[in-house]
Amino acid sequence: MPQSFTAFALALTAVSMLGCSNSMNTAHNLDYSHDGAHVSYQDSDDVYQQRFVYDINAAGIAPKGQLNVWAEKLVNELVLQNDALRPDQPLVVATPVFTDDFNRTSELSLQLQQSLMTAFHAHEFNVVDLNVSNTLRATENGELMLSRDWQQLPSDLPVSHILVSTINLTPEGVNFNGRVVNITNNRVVSAVQSFVAGKSLSGYVLPANKVHTQGSLIYRTENTKESRYTVLGDAQ
Template identity: 70%
Template structure:
Protein backbone atom coordinates (compact mmCIF):
# COMPACT_ATOMS: atom_id res chain seq x y z
CA UNK A 1 0.00 0.00 0.00
CA UNK A 2 2.78 2.36 0.93
CA UNK A 3 4.55 1.50 -2.29
CA UNK A 4 1.44 2.43 -4.33
CA UNK A 5 1.16 5.78 -2.50
CA UNK A 6 4.80 6.56 -3.30
CA UNK A 7 4.21 5.88 -6.98
CA UNK A 8 1.08 8.10 -6.92
CA UNK A 9 2.97 10.94 -5.22
CA UNK A 10 5.77 10.67 -7.75
CA UNK A 11 3.29 10.89 -10.60
CA UNK A 12 1.67 14.00 -9.11
CA UNK A 13 5.06 15.69 -8.67
CA UNK A 14 6.03 14.84 -12.24
CA UNK A 15 2.77 16.26 -13.58
CA UNK A 16 3.29 19.40 -11.51
CA UNK A 17 6.82 19.88 -12.77
CA UNK A 18 5.64 19.36 -16.32
CA UNK A 19 2.97 22.00 -15.84
CA UNK A 20 5.54 24.46 -14.53
CA UNK A 21 7.83 23.74 -17.43
CA UNK A 22 5.03 24.48 -19.92
CA UNK A 23 4.01 27.79 -18.34
CA UNK A 24 2.69 29.98 -21.14
CA UNK A 25 4.56 33.10 -22.09
CA UNK A 26 2.48 36.18 -21.21
CA UNK A 27 2.35 36.87 -24.93
CA UNK A 28 0.70 33.50 -25.59
CA UNK A 29 -2.73 35.05 -25.20
CA UNK A 30 -2.17 36.52 -28.67
CA UNK A 31 -2.22 33.05 -30.23
CA UNK A 32 -5.04 32.66 -32.73
CA UNK A 33 -6.59 30.04 -35.01
CA UNK A 34 -6.38 30.31 -38.77
CA UNK A 35 -7.78 27.75 -41.18
CA UNK A 36 -8.15 25.28 -38.34
CA UNK A 37 -4.51 25.63 -37.25
CA UNK A 38 -3.18 27.33 -34.15
CA UNK A 39 -0.88 30.22 -34.98
CA UNK A 40 1.47 31.09 -32.17
CA UNK A 41 2.76 34.57 -31.34
CA UNK A 42 6.53 34.79 -31.24
CA UNK A 43 7.88 36.77 -28.36
CA UNK A 44 9.63 39.95 -29.47
CA UNK A 45 12.65 38.88 -27.43
CA UNK A 46 13.10 35.96 -29.80
CA UNK A 47 12.82 38.04 -32.96
CA UNK A 48 15.97 39.49 -34.47
CA UNK A 49 15.24 43.10 -35.29
CA UNK A 50 17.72 44.69 -37.64
CA UNK A 51 18.74 48.14 -36.46
CA UNK A 52 17.65 50.97 -38.72
CA UNK A 53 20.75 52.75 -39.94
CA UNK A 54 20.67 55.89 -42.12
CA UNK A 55 23.95 56.90 -43.67
CA UNK A 56 23.64 60.46 -44.97
CA UNK A 57 26.92 60.15 -46.86
CA UNK A 58 25.71 57.07 -48.70
CA UNK A 59 22.17 58.35 -49.27
CA UNK A 60 23.21 61.86 -50.22
CA UNK A 61 21.47 65.23 -50.04
CA UNK A 62 19.10 66.87 -52.48
CA UNK A 63 20.79 68.03 -55.70
CA UNK A 64 21.56 71.76 -55.84
CA UNK A 65 22.00 74.30 -58.59
CA UNK A 66 24.14 77.40 -58.78
CA UNK A 67 21.51 79.62 -57.20
CA UNK A 68 21.34 77.33 -54.14
CA UNK A 69 25.10 77.34 -53.76
CA UNK A 70 25.15 81.12 -54.21
CA UNK A 71 22.57 81.50 -51.42
CA UNK A 72 24.61 79.28 -49.12
CA UNK A 73 27.72 81.40 -49.68
CA UNK A 74 25.78 84.60 -49.07
CA UNK A 75 24.43 83.27 -45.78
CA UNK A 76 27.84 81.97 -44.73
CA UNK A 77 29.20 85.50 -44.97
CA UNK A 78 26.16 87.02 -43.26
CA UNK A 79 26.71 84.63 -40.36
CA UNK A 80 30.41 85.50 -40.31
CA UNK A 81 29.72 89.26 -40.26
CA UNK A 82 26.87 89.01 -37.73
CA UNK A 83 27.53 91.03 -34.58
CA UNK A 84 24.20 90.96 -32.76
CA UNK A 85 21.58 88.49 -34.05
CA UNK A 86 21.20 85.42 -31.85
CA UNK A 87 20.00 82.11 -33.31
CA UNK A 88 16.94 82.17 -31.03
CA UNK A 89 15.72 85.58 -32.29
CA UNK A 90 13.06 85.46 -35.04
CA UNK A 91 14.39 86.27 -38.51
CA UNK A 92 12.29 87.07 -41.56
CA UNK A 93 13.65 86.89 -45.12
CA UNK A 94 11.84 89.19 -47.52
CA UNK A 95 11.96 89.13 -51.31
CA UNK A 96 14.98 90.83 -52.89
CA UNK A 97 14.05 93.90 -54.93
CA UNK A 98 15.74 95.83 -57.71
CA UNK A 99 18.18 98.45 -56.49
CA UNK A 100 16.71 100.99 -58.93
CA UNK A 101 13.10 100.39 -57.85
CA UNK A 102 12.20 98.93 -54.46
CA UNK A 103 8.74 98.00 -55.78
CA UNK A 104 10.09 95.71 -58.51
CA UNK A 105 11.27 92.11 -58.27
CA UNK A 106 11.62 89.11 -60.60
CA UNK A 107 11.75 85.31 -60.81
CA UNK A 108 15.43 85.23 -59.88
CA UNK A 109 14.75 87.19 -56.70
CA UNK A 110 11.80 84.99 -55.74
CA UNK A 111 13.87 81.82 -56.05
CA UNK A 112 16.81 83.39 -54.25
CA UNK A 113 14.53 84.25 -51.34
CA UNK A 114 13.56 80.58 -50.93
CA UNK A 115 17.19 79.48 -51.14
CA UNK A 116 18.28 82.04 -48.54
CA UNK A 117 15.66 80.73 -46.13
CA UNK A 118 16.94 77.15 -46.45
CA UNK A 119 20.55 78.28 -46.10
CA UNK A 120 19.82 80.22 -42.91
CA UNK A 121 17.93 77.26 -41.45
CA UNK A 122 21.00 75.10 -42.04
CA UNK A 123 22.77 77.42 -39.58
CA UNK A 124 19.95 76.72 -37.06
CA UNK A 125 18.54 80.24 -37.02
CA UNK A 126 14.96 80.90 -35.90
CA UNK A 127 13.24 81.49 -39.25
CA UNK A 128 9.74 82.91 -39.68
CA UNK A 129 7.78 82.20 -42.87
CA UNK A 130 5.63 85.20 -43.73
CA UNK A 131 3.77 83.44 -46.55
CA UNK A 132 1.98 80.86 -44.39
CA UNK A 133 -1.62 82.06 -44.28
CA UNK A 134 -3.95 81.87 -41.32
CA UNK A 135 -6.16 79.21 -42.94
CA UNK A 136 -5.90 76.21 -45.26
CA UNK A 137 -7.63 76.55 -48.63
CA UNK A 138 -8.95 73.40 -50.30
CA UNK A 139 -9.25 74.10 -54.03
CA UNK A 140 -9.49 72.14 -57.27
CA UNK A 141 -5.78 72.80 -57.78
CA UNK A 142 -4.85 71.32 -54.40
CA UNK A 143 -4.68 72.07 -50.69
CA UNK A 144 -3.02 75.48 -50.38
CA UNK A 145 -1.73 77.34 -47.37
CA UNK A 146 0.95 79.63 -48.83
CA UNK A 147 -0.22 83.05 -49.93
CA UNK A 148 1.00 86.51 -50.94
CA UNK A 149 -2.36 88.10 -50.21
CA UNK A 150 -1.76 90.35 -47.20
CA UNK A 151 -5.37 89.87 -46.08
CA UNK A 152 -4.72 86.14 -45.56
CA UNK A 153 -1.46 86.57 -43.66
CA UNK A 154 -1.01 87.00 -39.89
CA UNK A 155 -0.47 90.59 -38.77
CA UNK A 156 1.11 89.94 -35.39
CA UNK A 157 4.27 88.03 -36.22
CA UNK A 158 6.96 88.28 -33.51
CA UNK A 159 9.78 89.40 -35.79
CA UNK A 160 12.75 91.40 -34.57
CA UNK A 161 15.17 91.06 -37.51
CA UNK A 162 14.68 91.09 -41.28
CA UNK A 163 17.02 90.19 -44.14
CA UNK A 164 16.52 92.82 -46.86
CA UNK A 165 18.39 92.69 -50.16
CA UNK A 166 18.65 94.25 -53.60
CA UNK A 167 19.63 93.00 -57.05
CA UNK A 168 21.23 94.92 -59.90
CA UNK A 169 21.63 93.52 -63.41
CA UNK A 170 24.73 94.53 -65.35
CA UNK A 171 26.21 93.66 -68.73
CA UNK A 172 28.29 90.96 -67.02
CA UNK A 173 25.96 89.47 -64.42
CA UNK A 174 24.08 90.19 -61.20
CA UNK A 175 25.02 92.28 -58.19
CA UNK A 176 23.56 91.37 -54.79
CA UNK A 177 23.56 93.45 -51.62
CA UNK A 178 21.94 92.16 -48.46
CA UNK A 179 21.82 93.11 -44.79
CA UNK A 180 20.15 91.85 -41.65
CA UNK A 181 18.36 94.78 -40.01
CA UNK A 182 17.05 95.09 -36.46
CA UNK A 183 13.63 96.59 -37.19
CA UNK A 184 13.30 98.02 -33.68
CA UNK A 185 15.99 100.63 -34.47
CA UNK A 186 16.95 99.93 -38.14
CA UNK A 187 20.45 98.96 -37.10
CA UNK A 188 22.36 96.78 -39.59
CA UNK A 189 23.75 93.78 -37.71
CA UNK A 190 25.22 92.00 -40.73
CA UNK A 191 25.82 92.75 -44.41
CA UNK A 192 27.07 91.05 -47.56
CA UNK A 193 27.77 92.11 -51.12
CA UNK A 194 28.30 89.73 -54.01
CA UNK A 195 28.55 89.51 -57.77
CA UNK A 196 27.77 86.47 -59.93
CA UNK A 197 28.59 86.21 -63.63
CA UNK A 198 25.51 85.81 -65.78
CA UNK A 199 26.85 82.58 -67.29
CA UNK A 200 26.60 80.95 -63.83
CA UNK A 201 22.86 81.70 -63.73
CA UNK A 202 22.00 80.57 -67.25
CA UNK A 203 18.71 79.11 -66.07
CA UNK A 204 17.52 82.48 -64.75
CA UNK A 205 19.11 85.23 -66.83
CA UNK A 206 19.63 85.91 -70.52
CA UNK A 207 22.74 87.53 -72.01
CA UNK A 208 22.59 90.98 -73.50
CA UNK A 209 21.30 91.35 -77.07
CA UNK A 210 21.35 94.26 -79.49
CA UNK A 211 17.58 94.57 -79.19
CA UNK A 212 15.84 94.26 -75.83
CA UNK A 213 12.46 95.13 -74.40
CA UNK A 214 12.25 96.49 -70.86
CA UNK A 215 9.13 97.85 -69.19
CA UNK A 216 7.31 97.87 -72.53
CA UNK A 217 10.02 99.88 -74.30
CA UNK A 218 12.37 98.66 -77.04
CA UNK A 219 16.08 99.33 -76.59
CA UNK A 220 18.66 98.93 -79.32
CA UNK A 221 22.42 99.15 -78.96
CA UNK A 222 25.25 98.29 -81.31
CA UNK A 223 27.59 97.66 -78.38
CA UNK A 224 26.27 94.57 -76.63
CA UNK A 225 28.80 95.03 -73.83
CA UNK A 226 26.95 98.17 -72.77
CA UNK A 227 23.64 96.33 -72.44
CA UNK A 228 22.62 94.39 -69.36
CA UNK A 229 21.45 90.86 -68.59
CA UNK A 230 17.72 90.28 -68.29
CA UNK A 231 15.88 87.84 -66.04
CA UNK A 232 13.88 85.08 -67.69
CA UNK A 233 10.22 85.72 -66.99
CA UNK A 234 10.55 89.50 -66.61
CA UNK A 235 7.50 91.41 -67.69
CA UNK A 236 8.20 92.94 -71.07
Protein backbone atom coordinates (compact mmCIF):
# COMPACT_ATOMS: atom_id res chain seq x y z
CA MET A 1 0.00 0.00 0.00
CA PRO A 2 2.76 2.50 0.83
CA GLN A 3 4.48 1.69 -2.46
CA SER A 4 1.25 2.35 -4.41
CA PHE A 5 0.82 5.73 -2.64
CA THR A 6 4.42 6.67 -3.46
CA ALA A 7 3.93 5.88 -7.15
CA PHE A 8 0.72 7.93 -7.23
CA ALA A 9 2.45 10.89 -5.58
CA LEU A 10 5.30 10.78 -8.09
CA ALA A 11 2.83 10.70 -11.00
CA LEU A 12 0.92 13.66 -9.56
CA THR A 13 4.17 15.60 -9.16
CA ALA A 14 5.16 14.91 -12.78
CA VAL A 15 1.79 16.13 -14.04
CA SER A 16 2.12 19.29 -11.97
CA MET A 17 5.61 19.99 -13.32
CA LEU A 18 4.36 19.45 -16.87
CA GLY A 19 1.60 22.01 -16.29
CA CYS A 20 4.11 24.54 -15.00
CA SER A 21 6.32 24.10 -18.03
CA ASN A 22 3.42 25.10 -20.26
CA SER A 23 2.63 28.26 -18.27
CA MET A 24 3.81 31.67 -19.49
CA ASN A 25 7.49 32.26 -18.95
CA THR A 26 8.26 35.16 -16.66
CA ALA A 27 10.16 36.73 -19.51
CA HIS A 28 6.89 37.13 -21.42
CA ASN A 29 6.06 40.02 -19.10
CA LEU A 30 8.32 42.12 -21.36
CA ASP A 31 6.36 41.38 -24.51
CA TYR A 32 5.03 44.40 -26.38
CA SER A 33 3.28 45.39 -29.59
CA HIS A 34 5.16 47.19 -32.37
CA ASP A 35 3.41 48.38 -35.54
CA GLY A 36 0.58 45.97 -34.87
CA ALA A 37 2.93 42.98 -34.53
CA HIS A 38 3.53 41.08 -31.30
CA VAL A 39 7.19 41.17 -30.25
CA SER A 40 8.31 38.62 -27.68
CA TYR A 41 11.28 38.93 -25.37
CA GLN A 42 13.33 35.81 -24.74
CA ASP A 43 16.97 35.37 -23.87
CA SER A 44 19.22 32.91 -25.64
CA ASP A 45 18.46 30.12 -23.16
CA ASP A 46 14.75 30.87 -22.98
CA VAL A 47 15.24 31.37 -19.25
CA TYR A 48 14.30 34.58 -17.43
CA GLN A 49 17.36 36.46 -16.17
CA GLN A 50 17.67 39.56 -14.04
CA ARG A 51 18.93 41.55 -17.01
CA PHE A 52 16.73 43.78 -19.13
CA VAL A 53 17.55 43.53 -22.84
CA TYR A 54 16.32 46.53 -24.85
CA ASP A 55 16.31 46.34 -28.62
CA ILE A 56 16.27 49.94 -29.88
CA ASN A 57 15.54 48.81 -33.43
CA ALA A 58 12.49 46.82 -32.34
CA ALA A 59 11.16 49.29 -29.79
CA GLY A 60 11.90 52.38 -31.89
CA ILE A 61 12.72 55.95 -30.87
CA ALA A 62 10.71 59.15 -30.86
CA PRO A 63 9.76 60.36 -34.36
CA LYS A 64 11.45 63.54 -35.58
CA GLY A 65 10.34 66.34 -37.87
CA GLN A 66 12.09 68.68 -40.24
CA LEU A 67 13.14 71.17 -37.58
CA ASN A 68 14.58 68.49 -35.31
CA VAL A 69 16.80 67.14 -38.07
CA TRP A 70 17.96 70.65 -38.97
CA ALA A 71 18.87 71.35 -35.34
CA GLU A 72 20.87 68.13 -35.14
CA LYS A 73 22.86 69.07 -38.24
CA LEU A 74 23.52 72.57 -36.86
CA VAL A 75 24.82 71.17 -33.59
CA ASN A 76 26.91 68.54 -35.39
CA GLU A 77 28.80 71.34 -37.16
CA LEU A 78 29.09 73.42 -33.99
CA VAL A 79 30.68 70.44 -32.25
CA LEU A 80 32.98 69.93 -35.23
CA GLN A 81 34.07 73.59 -35.23
CA ASN A 82 34.41 73.83 -31.44
CA ASP A 83 37.91 74.78 -30.29
CA ALA A 84 37.47 75.51 -26.58
CA LEU A 85 34.15 74.46 -25.01
CA ARG A 86 34.45 71.38 -22.84
CA PRO A 87 31.48 69.06 -22.25
CA ASP A 88 31.58 69.78 -18.50
CA GLN A 89 31.23 73.56 -18.91
CA PRO A 90 27.67 74.94 -18.55
CA LEU A 91 26.08 75.93 -21.86
CA VAL A 92 22.92 77.98 -22.43
CA VAL A 93 21.02 78.02 -25.73
CA ALA A 94 19.47 81.45 -26.31
CA THR A 95 16.38 81.99 -28.47
CA PRO A 96 17.30 82.78 -32.10
CA VAL A 97 16.40 86.37 -33.00
CA PHE A 98 15.85 88.13 -36.32
CA THR A 99 18.92 89.63 -37.94
CA ASP A 100 17.32 93.07 -38.28
CA ASP A 101 15.81 93.14 -34.79
CA PHE A 102 17.54 91.45 -31.85
CA ASN A 103 14.41 91.86 -29.72
CA ARG A 104 12.11 89.93 -32.09
CA THR A 105 11.61 86.17 -32.20
CA SER A 106 8.97 83.84 -33.67
CA GLU A 107 7.38 80.43 -33.22
CA LEU A 108 10.12 79.07 -35.47
CA SER A 109 12.80 80.54 -33.21
CA LEU A 110 11.23 79.19 -30.03
CA GLN A 111 10.90 75.66 -31.38
CA LEU A 112 14.38 75.71 -32.89
CA GLN A 113 15.78 76.69 -29.49
CA GLN A 114 14.20 73.62 -27.89
CA SER A 115 15.54 71.35 -30.63
CA LEU A 116 19.06 72.79 -30.31
CA MET A 117 19.07 72.08 -26.58
CA THR A 118 18.10 68.47 -27.21
CA ALA A 119 20.76 68.07 -29.89
CA PHE A 120 23.49 69.49 -27.62
CA HIS A 121 22.45 67.16 -24.81
CA ALA A 122 22.68 64.22 -27.23
CA HIS A 123 26.37 65.17 -27.63
CA GLU A 124 26.68 65.00 -23.81
CA PHE A 125 27.23 68.72 -23.29
CA ASN A 126 26.31 70.35 -19.98
CA VAL A 127 23.15 72.13 -21.13
CA VAL A 128 21.51 74.55 -18.68
CA ASP A 129 17.78 75.32 -18.96
CA LEU A 130 17.18 78.92 -17.90
CA ASN A 131 13.40 78.54 -17.99
CA VAL A 132 13.15 76.22 -14.99
CA SER A 133 11.61 78.35 -12.24
CA ASN A 134 12.44 78.25 -8.55
CA THR A 135 9.06 76.83 -7.54
CA LEU A 136 6.48 74.41 -8.88
CA ARG A 137 3.18 76.18 -9.56
CA ALA A 138 -0.07 74.21 -9.23
CA THR A 139 -2.63 75.96 -11.44
CA GLU A 140 -5.94 75.17 -13.13
CA ASN A 141 -3.97 74.54 -16.33
CA GLY A 142 -1.71 71.97 -14.69
CA GLU A 143 1.46 71.71 -12.62
CA LEU A 144 3.87 74.21 -14.17
CA MET A 145 7.63 74.44 -13.71
CA LEU A 146 8.78 76.35 -16.78
CA SER A 147 8.49 80.12 -16.88
CA ARG A 148 9.59 83.16 -18.90
CA ASP A 149 9.08 85.53 -15.98
CA TRP A 150 12.58 86.61 -14.92
CA GLN A 151 11.36 87.15 -11.35
CA GLN A 152 10.60 83.43 -11.02
CA LEU A 153 13.90 82.25 -12.51
CA PRO A 154 17.22 81.69 -10.70
CA SER A 155 19.75 84.47 -11.19
CA ASP A 156 22.92 82.74 -9.98
CA LEU A 157 23.39 79.93 -12.49
CA PRO A 158 27.07 79.17 -13.21
CA VAL A 159 27.01 79.75 -16.98
CA SER A 160 30.23 80.11 -18.96
CA HIS A 161 29.13 79.77 -22.60
CA ILE A 162 26.01 80.61 -24.57
CA LEU A 163 24.78 79.83 -28.08
CA VAL A 164 23.50 83.01 -29.71
CA SER A 165 21.93 82.87 -33.16
CA THR A 166 20.03 84.87 -35.76
CA ILE A 167 17.59 83.94 -38.51
CA ASN A 168 16.71 85.82 -41.67
CA LEU A 169 13.74 85.12 -43.94
CA THR A 170 14.46 85.36 -47.67
CA PRO A 171 12.41 84.78 -50.84
CA GLU A 172 13.85 81.24 -50.95
CA GLY A 173 13.86 80.20 -47.31
CA VAL A 174 15.59 80.77 -43.97
CA ASN A 175 19.17 81.80 -43.18
CA PHE A 176 20.64 80.78 -39.83
CA ASN A 177 23.84 81.97 -38.15
CA GLY A 178 24.89 80.67 -34.74
CA ARG A 179 27.88 81.17 -32.47
CA VAL A 180 28.93 79.64 -29.16
CA VAL A 181 30.39 82.54 -27.18
CA ASN A 182 32.46 82.61 -23.99
CA ILE A 183 30.54 85.17 -21.93
CA THR A 184 33.60 86.16 -19.88
CA ASN A 185 35.42 87.64 -22.89
CA ASN A 186 32.90 87.34 -25.78
CA ARG A 187 35.26 85.03 -27.66
CA VAL A 188 33.59 82.88 -30.31
CA VAL A 189 34.58 79.26 -29.76
CA SER A 190 32.39 77.75 -32.49
CA ALA A 191 30.22 79.02 -35.33
CA VAL A 192 27.83 77.68 -37.95
CA GLN A 193 25.93 79.16 -40.86
CA SER A 194 23.14 77.40 -42.70
CA PHE A 195 20.37 77.93 -45.23
CA VAL A 196 17.21 75.87 -45.52
CA ALA A 197 14.77 76.13 -48.41
CA GLY A 198 11.33 77.24 -47.32
CA LYS A 199 9.65 74.13 -48.73
CA SER A 200 11.78 72.03 -46.39
CA LEU A 201 10.16 73.78 -43.41
CA SER A 202 6.60 73.65 -44.72
CA GLY A 203 5.21 73.15 -41.24
CA TYR A 204 6.83 76.32 -39.92
CA VAL A 205 7.06 78.90 -42.71
CA LEU A 206 4.72 80.10 -45.44
CA PRO A 207 5.64 81.00 -49.03
CA ALA A 208 5.79 84.65 -50.04
CA ASN A 209 2.50 86.43 -50.70
CA LYS A 210 1.69 89.38 -52.90
CA VAL A 211 0.78 91.35 -49.78
CA HIS A 212 3.04 91.15 -46.76
CA THR A 213 4.12 93.24 -43.79
CA GLN A 214 7.59 94.25 -42.71
CA GLY A 215 7.82 96.22 -39.51
CA SER A 216 4.83 98.58 -39.49
CA LEU A 217 4.60 98.88 -43.28
CA ILE A 218 2.48 96.91 -45.76
CA TYR A 219 4.06 95.90 -49.07
CA ARG A 220 2.36 94.71 -52.24
CA THR A 221 4.16 93.14 -55.17
CA GLU A 222 3.04 91.23 -58.25
CA ASN A 223 6.29 89.28 -58.26
CA THR A 224 6.18 86.92 -55.28
CA LYS A 225 9.81 85.95 -55.88
CA GLU A 226 10.77 89.34 -54.43
CA SER A 227 8.80 88.69 -51.23
CA ARG A 228 10.11 86.87 -48.20
CA TYR A 229 8.90 83.72 -46.52
CA THR A 230 6.92 84.37 -43.36
CA VAL A 231 6.79 82.31 -40.19
CA LEU A 232 3.57 80.36 -39.68
CA GLY A 233 1.53 82.21 -37.08
CA ASP A 234 3.13 85.61 -37.65
CA ALA A 235 1.13 88.53 -39.00
CA GLN A 236 0.84 88.40 -42.78
